[in-house]
Each structure stands twice: as structure tokens, then as C-alpha cells.
Amino acid sequence: MTSIHELDPDIVRQAAQLLAGDPSKIAEFFIPAGGSLEERRPRTLKSGDMFAVFDPHGDALRTASTPEGIFYRDTRHLSHFQLTLDGARPILLSSTLRDDNALLTCDLSNPDLLNDERQIVVEHDLIHLRRTRFLWNGACYERLLVRNFDERAQRMMVRFAFDADFSDIFEARGTVRDRRGRVQAPQVGQDQVVLAYMGLDERRRATVVRFEPVPDEMSAQEASFLVSLAPKESRTIFVQICCDGQEQSGPVRQVFFTDLLQSRRALRDLSSRATSVATSNEVFNETARRSVSDLYTLVSHTPEGLYPYAGIPWFSTVFGRDGLIAALETLWLDPTIARGVLLHLAANQATEIDPAADAEPGKILHEVRYGEMAELGEVPFRRYYGSIDSTPLFVMLAGRYLSRTGDLATITQLWPHVVAALDWMTAYGDRDGDGFVEYGRRTKEGLANQGWKDSHDSVFHSDGTLAQGPIALVEVQAYVYGAWVSAAEMAQQLGHRGLVPEYMRLADELRRKFDRAFFDPALETYVLALDGDKKPCRVCSSNAGHALWAGIAYPERAEAVVRTLMKPSSFCGLGIRTVSSREVRYNPISYHNGSVWPHDNALIAAGFAAYGFHADANRVFEGVFSASTYIDLRRLPELICGFPRQRAQGPTFYPVACMPQAWAAVAPLYMLQSCLGLAFEPRKARITFDSPTLPVFLDEVVLRNLTLAGGAVDVALRRSGGRVLIDVLQHRGAIRVMTMI
Numbered sequence: 001m002t003s004i005h006e007l008d009p010d011i012v013r014q015a016a017q018l019l020a021g022d023p024s025k026i027a028e029f030f031i032p033a034g035g036s037l038e039e040r041r042p043r044t045l046k047s048g049d050m051f052a053v054f055d056p057h058g059d060a061l062r063t064a065s066t067p068e069g070i071f072y073r074d075t076r077h078l079s080h081f082q083l084t085l086d087g088a089r090p091i092l093l094s095s096t097l098r099d100d101n102a103l104l105t106c107d108l109s110n111p112d113l114l115n116d117e118r119q120i121v122v123e124h125d126l127i128h129l130r131r132t133r134f135l136w137n138g139a140c141y142e143r144l145l146v147r148n149f150d151e152r153a154q155r156m157m158v159r160f161a162f163d164a165d166f167s168d169i170f171e172a173r174g175t176v177r178d179r180r181g182r183v184q185a186p187q188v189g190q191d192q193v194v195l196a197y198m199g200l201d202e203r204r205r206a207t208v209v210r211f212e213p214v215p216d217e218m219s220a221q222e223a224s225f226l227v228s229l230a231p232k233e234s235r236t237i238f239v240q241i242c243c244d245g246q247e248q249s250g251p252v253r254q255v256f257f258t259d260l261l262q263s264r265r266a267l268r269d270l271s272s273r274a275t276s277v278a279t280s281n282e283v284f285n286e287t288a289r290r291s292v293s294d295l296y297t298l299v300s301h302t303p304e305g306l307y308p309y310a311g312i313p314w315f316s317t318v319f320g321r322d323g324l325i326a327a328l329e330t331l332w333l334d335p336t337i338a339r340g341v342l343l344h345l346a347a348n349q350a351t352e353i354d355p356a357a358d359a360e361p362g363k364i365l366h367e368v369r370y371g372e373m374a375e376l377g378e379v380p381f382r383r384y385y386g387s388i389d390s391t392p393l394f395v396m397l398a399g400r401y402l403s404r405t406g407d408l409a410t411i412t413q414l415w416p417h418v419v420a421a422l423d424w425m426t427a428y429g430d431r432d433g434d435g436f437v438e439y440g441r442r443t444k445e446g447l448a449n450q451g452w453k454d455s456h457d458s459v460f461h462s463d464g465t466l467a468q469g470p471i472a473l474v475e476v477q478a479y480v481y482g483a484w485v486s487a488a489e490m491a492q493q494l495g496h497r498g499l500v501p502e503y504m505r506l507a508d509e510l511r512r513k514f515d516r517a518f519f520d521p522a523l524e525t526y527v528l529a530l531d532g533d534k535k536p537c538r539v540c541s542s543n544a545g546h547a548l549w550a551g552i553a554y555p556e557r558a559e560a561v562v563r564t565l566m567k568p569s570s571f572c573g574l575g576i577r578t579v580s581s582r583e584v585r586y587n588p589i590s591y592h593n594g595s596v597w598p599h600d601n602a603l604i605a606a607g608f609a610a611y612g613f614h615a616d617a618n619r620v621f622e623g624v625f626s627a628s629t630y631i632d633l634r635r636l637p638e639l640i641c642g643f644p645r646q647r648a649q650g651p652t653f654y655p656v657a658c659m660p661q662a663w664a665a666v667a668p669l670y671m672l673q674s675c676l677g678l679a680f681e682p683r684k685a686r687i688t689f690d691s692p693t694l695p696v697f698l699d700e701v702v703l704r705n706l707t708l709a710g711g712a713v714d715v716a717l718r719r720s721g722g723r724v725l726i727d728v729l730q731h732r733g734a735i736r737v738m739t740m741i
Contacts, residue, residue, distance in 0.1 A: 050071065050072045052069070069172075072246075076172055103260075122154060128149060137246055154228075199372040203375070271293070274334040281699075283629050291667075304344040318365065319366065327341040339401065339407070348368070357384050360424060388439035391424055449471075475550075487503045526561065528541045568581075576604055578594060578642070598624050598637075601671075618695040635659055688738045698719075
């Protein structure tokens with residue numbers, strides 16, 4: 001994903017000089033942190049290509065420092081939406097999402113309402129307002145229930161104020177445009193208003209705001225209802241906000257209930273396929289349920305299948321790297337997600353050289369955008385390929401999908417795309433023929449750093465000097481190794497046995513070169529990268545842990561890497577920092593230079609477990625889980641600050657982290673799989689638990705609907721002294737469950 005940074009002018013100027021680019025261009029891809037999302041505790045909803053961000057009142061207030069509003073296909077279709085009662089903002093009582101994320105409910109009450117002489121005419125907390133809201137099929141629905149708990153009749157004005165600025169998502173992120181399209185004159189009807197904008201791309205974008213019953217007053221920016229209520233009487237008002245002609249016909253009240261039923265049923269149908277997790281720790285159960293809900297909230301339907309969009313608010317679209325890693329993390333839980341990701345990325349694989357898009361034949365997508373600025377080329381992300389790791393990760397996921405499911409038909413369909421991706425690694429990925437895959441953007445408008453740490457300052461030498469490209473990242477070489485091994489396994493099962501020795505030769509050769517060039521005995525871990533002059537970036541980073549996850553590390557190197565990453569300078573108690581606190585550029589509040597990322601830690605923990613370091617994997621798991629216990633809705637954000645863990649205190653939040661974020665949401669579920677040593681052998685119809693362990697906060701885990709080869713099992717794992725015992729609760733199909741110790 002593109003980087004999030006405070007838009008400090010000095011930083012922008014320095015980055016511009018270092019990257020030999022235009023500061024205004026660089027600024028486009030940064031997000032100003034003028035305010036903290038955590039401070040406003042936003043409430044988010046998503047359905048398909050639509051998402052919405054509201055404050056806890058259920059309002060979207062027109063402020064420059066927040067991304068509040070309703071967005072559809074990268075355009076903000078409603079930038080202001082506020083409820084008032086006799087001109088005053090109601091008092092917040094509570095605000096919460098359903099466990100399945102389908103519904104936002106905000107409970108409010110009246111403040112003291114005053115007359116022109118500043119006398120109280122209605123005392124506070126006599127009028128209750130309940131706002132119930134959801135998204136479905138390009139529309140946002142609200143039901144407002146107003147109830148009078150006074151002993152006297154009350155008469156008040158309920159007013160909805162609204163507006164649409166039709167900002168592109170990159171404008172909402174802070175980019176200033178030289179020119180914009182034109183806002184068209186509002187069309188005001190008896191019960192609705194049409195707000196529209198004609199973009200510079202000659203596309204008309206429209207928002208329709210409809211009410212039921214008919215408002216007493218209606219204007220281009222307000223709908224007012226004069227509400228008279230007897231004691232204990234209530235009244236209901238319905239609102240429908242539709243984007244780009246997505247509105248449903250019929251009375252708003254009727255459509256509200258019909259679409260609410262459909263939206264909840266769709267979420268239930270999606271999540272019902274997943275393995276369910278129940279444990280002895282109720283707080284972890286809440287975290288697991290929210291993880292699953294967030295995953296399926298972010299999942300969108302594409303022509304090729306399901307795809308988890310990266311995160312809200314900034315990345316609610318297809319990202320190659322994010323989708324691939326989220327699919328790898330959830331492969332054990334629901335392999336249909338991996339299938340959808342693979343097929344969609346294959347359908348959008350680059351077939352020609354396009355420098356503006358950083359595209360080359362065989363390369364896998366980085367990001368897709370649909371907004372006006374992408375359509376006009378003001379940002380390069382309309383269909384952008386500037387990530388160095390998506391392509392090898394695509395091959396790795398294909399191989400692991402086959403190992404998980406045995407689905408040869410899908411892999412046969414994907415095989416030409418796998419071969420094209422492998423060809424890209426050798427023909428284009430290896431810029432200088434040294435056997436490593438490097439990146440360097442083709443134009444100054446592209447992303448300067450193209451690994452998962454894509455901040456302008458995330459790749460540097462031990463003295464803090466930024467590395468100059470082309471850059472070979474440590475984790476990318478690990479993914480490339482994993483891709484060659486996966487390709488060999490797929491070729492073997494597909495009957496292309498003549499390819500297997502060559503793929504394994506390339507994997508083994510890379511492994512030897514990697515060990516010589518990247519392992520630093522003095523650092524006791526792998527270096528962060530090699531710069532364009534092949535000078536190692538001798539920085540202790542979390543990236544090194546990915547070498548264990550992908551399997552490129554020689555077994556004799558694993559202990560040193562684990563020991564280094566678990567030192568207090570790297571492991572802060574809540575997870576492993578992106579870089580050690582001993583590094584010159586360490587900053588626990590930064591995006592990539594000292595923060596803690598849940599998905600990063602999940603991959604590292606999986607690597608620890610794969611090399612037999614189960615206790616360390618469990619410590620990482622416990623740290624990340626403990627952070628979630630302090631977070632609203634038990635929802636892990638994209639990242640947290642890397643300050644040391646304090647006794648009886650929660651984490652420090654990063655100001656503009658996305659929540660929910662797909663690869664962060666499912667990190668605890670992947671860490672659970674790693675600790676249990678859970679693996680699948682579809683050709684033998686066998687599920688295995690290799691040296692299973694349980695972290696200190698779990699004494700029992702029950703997995704239901706663990707699927708394989710057309711069958712399913714329910715299993716319980718329980719701590720018994722120093723061992724974990726497995727009990728098969730139910731069989732459906734001829735599946736065997738085995739423990740390997």
C-alpha cells in the first residue's frame with residue numbers, strides 16, 4: 001500500500017531531493033496526519049465498492065483532518081451528514097457495530113434545549129434517538145427512531161444536514177489538485193435531493209438522498225421534520241443515500257428492511273464457510289469473531305471470485321500484496337478466498353511493458369483505483385504494478401493453495417500465469433543478472449520503495465543514509481525462493497516433471513547466494529537489503545523474520561535470527577518492531593521504522609514455528625493478542641506504535657492507521673494455526689498437528705468445520721501438563737487427524 005506519513009514540509013522536501021522527483025508528486029502519495037483517527041474513534045461500514053466512515057454520533061462532519069463520509073469507487077459521495085435536534089447536537093450515549101459488522105447503532109439523547117432567552121424548555125435526557133445504519137448495493141440506509149420519555153408532550157425540529165464534495169480518495173488523503181470538475185446544481189424534489197458532479201474525465205457522479213416520510217422542509221442541503229410526540233410516543237424517519245444510480249425503487253421504509261435482510265444474509269452466507277474458533281478465553285473468542293467479521297466485511301465479489309480489499313479508509317480496493325498475504329493467512333480457514341485472489345490477479349496480470357504503471361509482462365498487480373484522478377493519470381494507480389513482492393507471493397499462494405486443497409483444476413487454469421510470473425522474476429525482476437530480484441521505479445511518479453515497507457525512508461544503511469536503487473530486499477529474495485519451491489511442487493503434481501529439477505536448482509542456487517550475501521554474523525541476522533551498489537543495509541529489521549516464513553533460511557541460521565528478533569530492542573512486548581530501537585532511524589511513532597504491524601508479526605511467528613521455535617512464536621502471539629484486549633471492538637489496527645509494553649496498559653495507537661485492515665484482522669487466526677502446527681495433506685485426506693502448543697492465555701481450542709477433500713472435522717485441543725491433547729469431536733467424510741510430535 002502507499003505510505004502514510006505526517007506531511008511535514010521538510011520531510012517532503014528532503015524526500016524530493018533524495019528521490020530526484022517533484023515534491024508535489026511525492027506528496028500525493030502521503031497522507032497528512034492533521035488529526036488522529038483514534039481520537040475520533042470512527043465507525044466504519046463497508047459493502048462491495050462502497051464504504052463509509054462516521055463519528056460515534058453517526059455523523060460525518062466536514063473537517064479537513066478526517067476521512068469521514070460515504071465513498072463509492074474511490075469518490076466521496078457524501079462529505080457531510082449531521083443530525084440535530086432543535087438546532088443542537090444530541091448527546092452520545094453509545095455507539096457500536098454488530099458482531100458481524102452489518103449494522104451500526106448509535107444511541108443519543110437530547111441536551112438541555114433552550115429558548116431565545118436561554119431558558120431550559122426541555123431538560124436533557126428526555127428524548128431518545130436511535131440511529132440504525134447499514135450499507136448495501138451502493139446505498140446507505142438509516143432508520144432514526146425518536147422517542148419521548150417526558151411526562152409531557154414534546155414538539156421539536158429534527159434536521160438532517162447533508163452535502164457532497166465528490167472528492168477523489170486521493171484528495172481526501174490530502175492531495176491538492178490544480179483543477180477540479182464542476183458541481184452541478186442540486187435537483188430538489190418533495191422527498192429527495194440529487195447532488196451531482198461532472199468530473200474532468202467527463203463522468204457524471206451523482207448522490208441521491210431520499211427521505212420517508214416527506215420532510216416538512218426540504219432544501220438542497222437540509223431536510224427538516226417537525227416531530228410532535230405524546231408521552232412515550234415514538235416516530236420513525238428513514239433515509240436512503242444512493243451513489244451513481246444504485247438506488248432501489250419503492251418506499252424507503254420497505255427497501256430498508258428488504259436490503260437489511262439481504263445484507264445480513266450475505267455476510268452470514270460468506271462467513272458460514274469458514275472454520276469457527278472457540279477457546280477457553282472469552283476475550284480471545286471476541287477477538288477471533290471480530291477477525292472473521294472484519295475479513296468478510298472487507299471481502300468483495302469480483303468476476304473471478306472473492307477478494308479481500310486491503311483496508312478502510314485509505315485502501316478499500318484491490319491490492320495485490322495485501323490480498324495475497326491475507327489469503328495466505330486465511331488459507332486454513334477458508335481456501336475459497338485464496339482461489340478468488342489468485343484468479344482475479346491472474347486475470348489482471350501485466351502482459352506488456354508500461355513504465356507509467358511500472359508494468360512488465362508477467363508482473364502481478366499492486367493496486368487498482370477507479371476515481372477521477374486515476375482515470376486522468378493524475379496518480380499512477382489506475383492499474384498499477386509497482387510492488388516487487390506481489391509476483392513471487394502469487395506463485396507461493398498458488399502452491400500453498402494446491403497443498404491445502406488438492407484443487408488441480410484451478411492450478412491447471414492458473415499454470416500459464418504462474419509460468420509468466422516465474423519468467424518475470426528472471427527476465428525483469430533480476431535487474432542486473434546477479435540472481436537477486438530488485439526494484440526501481442520506471443518513472444519519478446511511481447512508488448520509490450516497492451516492498452511492503454514502502455515509505456520513502458524505510459530502506460536505509462546503518463548510518464541512516466537512504467539506500468539508492470535498484471534495491472534487493474531480504475524478504476523479497478525469500479519469497480522468490482518460496483516461489484521456485486512452490487512452482488516445483490505444482491509442476492510435479494501437474495505432470496510437468498521435466499521442470500521440477502530446474503525449478504529446484506534455481507531455488508537451491510538462490511538459497512546459497514542469499515546466505516552469503518544477506519546473513520551478517522556480526523548483526524546475528526539477515527541484513528535489510530542490498531542497495532544498487534550491492535552494499536548491504538546492515539539494519540536489524542523485522543523483514544529478516546520473513547526468511548524463516550518462506551523457508552530460505554538454512555536451519556543453522558534460524559536460532560540467531562530468532563534470538564535477535566526477540567531481544568528487547570526488537571520485541572517490545574506487544575510484537576516485533578519493524579526496526580530495532582538501536583537503529584539510527586528508529587522512531588516508534590513512524591509508519592515503518594519502529595512500529596509494530598500485526599500481519600508482519602503473524603508471518604514471523606509462522607516462521608518461528610516452522611523452524612521449531614514454538615515458545616518464541618507463542619510469545620509473539622501473546623504480545624499481539626494482549627494489544628487487542630485494549631482496543632475498541634477487539635479490532636487490531638493496521639499498525640500500532642512500537643513503544644515498550646507497560647504493565648497493565650494498552651498499546652499506543654498510530655494516528656492514521658486503517659481499521660479494519662484485512663491482513664491485520666486475520667493475524668491472530670494465522671498465529672493460532674502456527675502454534676497448533678496445523679497442516680493439510682489433501683492427497684492423503686489427512687489433517688495434521690505438528691508439535692502443537694498453546695500460548696499461555698489458552699487452555700483449550702475447539703475448531704469446527706475444518707474442511708478437506710469434501711469432508712470436515714471438528715477437533716478440540718486441550719492443554720494437559722506440558723502436552724496438548726487432541727480429541728476429534730465429529731467426522732464428516734473420510735478424513736484422518738494425526739498428531740506429529
